[in-house]
Amino acid sequence: MRRTLFHPRLAALFRDHLGQDVFRLEPDTVGIAGYEVADRILAARRATETERPTFKPLHGRSISRGEASSVMRTIGGDVREALKRSRPGPEDVDLSGVWPLRGHLFLRDLILGKDPYRLRILMSRNLELTPKLTWAVIAAGAALPGRVGRRGAPLTAIAGLTADAGGYHERRYAMGMYRRAAAPVCFTVSTLVANALWLGSPFDPDTPNRHILHESMRLLPPSWNILRNASPEYPAVDDRIGAGDDVLLLPLLTHRDPKLWEDPHEFRPERWESLDPDTAPGYLPFGHSSERCWGRHMVMPLAELLLDLIRGSGLAVSPDQRSAKVPLVGLLGVEDVQVTKVRRAAA
DSSP states (O other): OOEEEEOHHHHHHHHHHTTOSEEEEETTEEEEOOHHHHHHHHHHSOOOTTTOSSOSOBTTBOOOHHHHHHHHHHHHHHHHHHHHHHSSOOTTOOOOEEETHHHHHHHHHHHHTTSOHHHHGGGOGGGGGOHHHHHHHHHHHHHSSSOSSOTTSOOOHHHHHHHTOOSHHHHHHHHHHHHHHHHHHHHHHHHHHHHHHHHHOSOOTTSOHHHHHHHHHHHSOSBOOEEEOOOTHHHHHOTTSOTTOEEEEOHHHHTTOTTTOSSTTSOOGGGGGSOOTTTSTTOOTTOOTTSOOTTHHHHHHHHHHHHHHHHHTTEEEOTTOOEEEEOSSSBOOOOOEEEEEOOOOOO
């Protein structure tokens, strides 16, 4: 039996608030786990630019929805090209090792492998340690002389936006957008697949990848909280929310609410045979129906590709590993999962 060890603050949310709908977390912050209240909160207004997880202002420069949409279409095209190249799948790939890092490196090279080093380094998971480190690396790369990439050399479309940028400030902005658009794809997919491996591998051969992924996102939603700043619409939704209260919606709790899910703590991918992930009450792995995550159409095919490769190679979590930690970070997932080829017992 594997043990998932949540950070103490995450464990406290389960202990103190599981099954509640509205509760106070801080003097100025209200937590929301009830799906009906969450639905009304998210439908009350659109996210502001500072609430959007990927396209917050960059170096003080606002990112319009039009620009954000264009950038996502660009990286989406790069992902589609990578998927075309990867089918039916690389024959020599070895995905054993420590996850999610192993999956992240594979995706980085699959999608962005032809880009110059000063861009690919922006995919490093080490840059998550502090925003200052991220921006220091971006500033250093932008300050290097010369065009990003040799003229005529193959580049991804998302790298082409940087190659066409003129001057230090525009190049720094373009490199920041490269990081903002490409890194979350690699981070999210590798984390999601690591979570799936930890929760359920080795998998029943008859279980579809989609069911495995939907169930993994239920128990360990990579986007486990959604922040909305204080807004006059919210007290009208529920009088327990004050005029100055920020609101923190918690899919981490909603996805395990015993009023919504049978055996809520159990990994049961077969439940998705009769559930629609787009309409299941309280299921928010990609946000609310009023404002779905633009990246979901990239995440699922890439995650399915990884699962195909892993399942086809006979890989699973090492039987010697009995516990894994879930740290308190923005992207929720288990860390340091040991994945190896596992021999099946003889029948």
